[in-house]
Amino acid sequence: MAQAFTPGLQILSNTLVRRIRELPLTGEVDVKVGEMVSSDTIVLRAALPGDLVLVRGPEELGVDAEEFQQLLKVEEGQQIAEGALIAEFRAFFGLLHSVLRSPASGTIEFIAPRTGHIGIRRPPRPMAVKAYVSGKVVAVDKGRSVTVETPAALIQGIFGVGGERVGTLRMLRIEPDAEISPDDIPTDCSGCILVGGARPTIESLRKAAAQGAKGLVTASIDDQCLKSYLGYDLGIALTGDEDVPMTVVITEGFGRLPMSPRVLEVLRQLDGRAASMSGVTQVRAGAVRPELVVPREADGSSRASQEPLVLKEGSRVRLIRFPYFGLFADVLSLPSKPERIATGAVTRVLRARLADGKVITVPRANVELVG
Numbered sequence: 245m246a247q248a249f250t251p252g253l254q255i256l257s258n259t260l261v262r263r264i265r266e267l268p269l270t271g272e273v274d275v276k277v278g279e280m281v282s283s284d285t286i287v288l289r290a291a292l293p294g295d296l297v298l299v300r301g302p303e304e305l306g307v308d309a310e311e312f313q314q315l316l317k318v319e320e321g322q323q324i325a326e327g328a329l330i331a332e333f334r335a336f337f338g339l340l341h342s343v344l345r346s347p348a349s350g351t352i353e354f355i356a357p358r359t360g361h362i363g364i365r366r367p368p369r370p371m372a373v374k375a376y377v378s379g380k381v382v383a384v385d386k387g388r389s390v391t392v393e394t395p396a397a398l399i400q401g402i403f404g405v406g407g408e409r410v411g412t413l414r415m416l417r418i419e420p421d422a423e424i425s426p427d428d429i430p431t432d433c434s435g436c437i438l439v440g441g442a443r444p445t446i447e448s449l450r451k452a453a454a455q456g457a458k459g460l461v462t463a464s465i466d467d468q469c470l471k472s473y474l475g476y477d478l479g480i481a482l483t484g485d486e487d488v489p490m491t492v493v494i495t496e497g498f499g500r501l502p503m504s505p506r507v508l509e510v511l512r513q514l515d516g517r518a519a520s521m522s523g524v525t526q527v528r529a530g531a532v533r534p535e536l537v538v539p540r541e542a543d544g545s546s547r548a549s550q551e552p553l554v555l556k557e558g559s560r561v562r563l564i565r566f567p568y569f570g571l572f573a574d575v576l577s578l579p580s581k582p583e584r585i586a587t588g589a590v591t592r593v594l595r596a597r598l599a600d601g602k603v604i605t606v607p608r609a610n611v612e613l614v615g
Contacts, residue, residue, distance in 0.1 A: 253400040257510045261396045266389040281375040283410045287390045288373035294366030297348045302360040305333045309360035322352045377520045378539045397538040404523030404534025406491030411458030413519045416440035421502035424448045433457045443500045446472040453489040459521045463496040463503035484524030491523040493534040501570040504614050514538045565610040573598050
């Protein structure tokens with residue numbers, strides 16, 4: 245049977261998910277290999293250096309650097325509180341009196357002899373990294389990272405906004421291609437990750453967030469709705485740190501596209517289960533997909549590693565180029581020799597059947613596997 249590699253989103257009902265939790269600098273590990281953790285367990289801690297505040301002392305007091313050194317009331321390494329006296333200047337028998345006070349609390353890291361500038365390092369900021377997914381700690385890199393493994397359902401999205409969140413999976417009672425209206429958002433969805441429907445209105449997003457929903461996994465979204473939700477146009481290749489009250493993961497794309505039957509098939513079986521989600525998306529080299537991870541009981545059937553994505557006869561694909569953008573099809577054949585297409589280019593193609601029975605020939609680069 246002919247087959248070929250092609251990109252696609254992972255839609256797995258039962259696999260082994262491994263997530264590496266890392267610190268940006270050396271810190272402390274709070275767990276051991278073999279330990280079971282929940283999604284909100286703190287597994288790593290570190291102290292991030294505080295910001296450096298520069299005080300231009302001579303300029304503030306109107307003296308030169310050499311004279312400023314004689315006016316100092318502090319020294320390097322000294323702890324200092326905000327508002328504390330740093331230097332004092334008196335002239336003309338006290339008629340002129342100026343003082344320099346600290347603009348921040350912290351430690352005096354340096355006093356530059358040539359310029360008189362003072363660097364005050366604010367106190368370190370504690371940082372804690374949670375496990376994100378419930379499971380077993382299977383690896384520890386001392387002071388740097390922890391790897392957590394869990395048997396789970398894994399659904400990757402095509403785009404997302406917002407960071408990591410944990411909640412209870414809750415399916416919306418609407419059709420896969422139905423636009424989500426405010427009436428479709430349950431009033432008792434606090435702490436839930438809502439799943440279903442397509443193209444939510446901005447009112448729906450705001451209502452879900454106001455009701456306390458942790459996230460929304462839906463098929464598609466309108467770009468203007470996304471702009472209204474964020475408050476600005478999103479024009480970067482990396483998302484995930486947006487200041488939004490609810491994470492949103494899109495499984496199919498922009499516009500009005502129905503949710504994949506495979507996604508619904510997997511998640512309907514897990515309604516009411518605890519789940520973790522992330523909207524982090526990176527579309528350039530080293531692509532990162534937004535995701536929904538739903539841990540499940542180990543039953544021995546989980547795959548230790550994901551099977552390679554393979555396009556073959558019988559595969560279910562989504563068309564990602566005009567004129568069939570967003571439509572689903574079943575692959576009928578994969579001709580081994582390149583063929584000339586309507587644009588005049590010669591490329592490798594596939595033949596597939598659309599839902600209405602129409603058989604089409606499209607470049608293999610114009611499809612994406614969906615399960």
